[in-house]
Amino acid sequence: SAVISQKPSRDICQRGTSLTIQCQVDSQVTMMFWYRQQPGQSLTLIATANQGSEATYESGFVIDKFPISRPNLTFSTLTVSNMSPEDSSIYLCSGAERTEAFFGQGTRLTVV
């Protein structure tokens, strides 16, 4: 399956600032997704990143807080805006092709 490089792997950020997470796939994928994994929890889908159009957000997530870019079929970014300690989580990007999902290594974000 395809390989996703996600960066940064971790960061510690001040509240009120923003962080952009990048994911690069080694092949073209139709679907890319962004997930949040809060401490001790499962993965929750934030949004589906669509190439050439706006991302589709799940209930409870909004574009102003989590703007997403998908400029081509191999790359996507997620920005966590105006961060607060409640945003401390692991953020993962995922690609899906032919019924299989593959994941980046995750970004461990701590907001202080």
Add this chain to the structure above:
Amino acid sequence: AQSVTQLDSHVSVSEGTPVLLRCNYSSSYSPSLFWYVQHPNKGLQLLLKYTSAATLVKGINGFEAEFKKSETSFHLTKPSAHMSDAAEYFCVVSDVYGQNFVFGPGTRLSVLP
């Protein structure tokens, strides 16, 4: 709508004994089912997947899972646990188009020496 239930939040076994991690799903259409493993501070790794072929699926590291439609189950098993199997395991359901991945809450497997 799809959903996944993992009946045990934590399973503890002794090294060399069998592993059983339970998963039940709900789907309004024929699902694809997956098991992913997440080791501490590592990314998610696909163990195995079911996509409407053989109901007994063999994966990596000696794991296998059996799809039972009548029971809406996809339990993960391994005959003999190894210390390196200690991790978080997620059962995942998606539709046949590879979209709408829904994660179960996870089961943490501990392996005792």
